[in-house]
Amino acid sequence: MDEPPADLAGLSLADIAALAEAKKLPPVDKWNPAHCGDSAMRIARDGTWYHEGSPIGRPAMVRLFSTILRREPDGRHVLVTPVEKLDIEVEDAAFVAVEVKSEGEGDARRLAFRLNTGDVVVAGPEHRLRFDAREDGPHPYLHVRGGLEALVARPVYYELAEMAIADGGDTPGLWSDGIFFALTGSPSP
Known part of the structure; x- marks a missing residue:
């Protein structure tokens, strides 16, 4: 895959991880799904990613989530896919x-x-x-x-x-x- 796909819906998690590993970023700037709520995730000041208060221990998962991270014009951070957008708390920088x-x-x-x-x-x-x-x-x-x-x-x-x-x-x-x-x-x- 030379170009990042316009839609990840048809890709498996392994395909998405392979794209992230190949430094191909999904086109999150082109996706405009409805806001769906909160992700229950947080990026701490030291760069540690948390889900529901527990650190995410798998670096591959953190890399995967980082590829669908976007900053909104109002300064909020969101995780975005073609079909949903979820808030994520960022204590300092992503x-x-x-x-x-x-x-x-x-x-x-x-x-x-x-x-x-x-x-x-x-x-x-x-x-x-x-x-x-x-x-x-x-x-x-x-x-x-x-x-x-x-x-x-x-x-x-x-x-x-x-x-x-x-x-x-x-x-x-x-x-x-x-x-x-x-x-x-x-x-x-």
């Missing part, structure tokens, strides 16, 4: 960036982040880094897709800070895929 790999230097650098779901995202024009200043320190986020973000884990943020310090410069920050991301502000074009 994903957590748990690892970073840097290739290149200066404005030729590329930063690739591995998410807690196994997905890989390269920071750049479509996947911007932003840093929220809060009382307990900076909270870095990476845009993943369709309004969904990954909280950059604290150890990964420290790696980014070390890279920025090593690079020097007037404004602490890093380049990735042609965009400069200031560690304390918005990216410049």
